[in-house]
Amino acid sequence: MRFVTTTAPRRRDPPVDRDDALRRLREGGGRLTAAKSAMVALFFTEPGSMTADEVGARLPSVDESTVYRVLAQLEQAGIVEHVHPGHGAAAYRLAGADTVSVVCSVCERVVDVDRAELDELVDRIRRRYGVELDLHHFALVGRCTPFCP
Numbered sequence: 001m002r003f004v005t006t007t008a009p010r011r012r013d014p015p016v017d018r019d020d021a022l023r024r025l026r027e028g029g030g031r032l033t034a035a036k037s038a039m040v041a042l043f044f045t046e047p048g049s050m051t052a053d054e055v056g057a058r059l060p061s062v063d064e065s066t067v068y069r070v071l072a073q074l075e076q077a078g079i080v081e082h083v084h085p086g087h088g089a090a091a092y093r094l095a096g097a098d099t100v101s102v103v104c105s106v107c108e109r110v111v112d113v114d115r116a117e118l119d120e121l122v123d124r125i126r127r128r129y130g131v132e133l134d135l136h137h138f139a140l141v142g143r144c145t146p147f148c149p
């Protein structure tokens, strides 16, 4: 067995900008449709994350099944990633964000915490237990303080 390194495993590098993302889609084969370009543009202009429904609401010309299909393609190309913020629908955002979502279990407010705040914990768990925490896929659950009602 290889000794564990101290750096986190590199995920695929996110695209540097919108043109880079479009280039990546073209190189990955498949046609660069209007829906794909519109969705890429949306993710580069909209900060934060959106559910598939929210993407659809912002792009009325793109039908629902296309939204889901293109989201899967963008995710596969390493352009977007999704997170499960709680009991609700998955939310999509540009890949490569250095934040971890924390959702309040009472009011469902989402707070984006700088990933670096958790580096020490992640390192310690890796060294001690030989497991790498994936803090991107599921939001951490917490509660607002002072406590929300």
Ligand SMILES: [Zn+2]
Residues within 6 Å of the ligand: 104, 105, 106, 107, 108, 109, 143, 144, 148
């Ligand atoms: Zn709250």
Ligand SMILES: [Zn+2]
Residues within 6 Å of the ligand: 082, 084, 090, 137
């Ligand atoms: Zn998931």
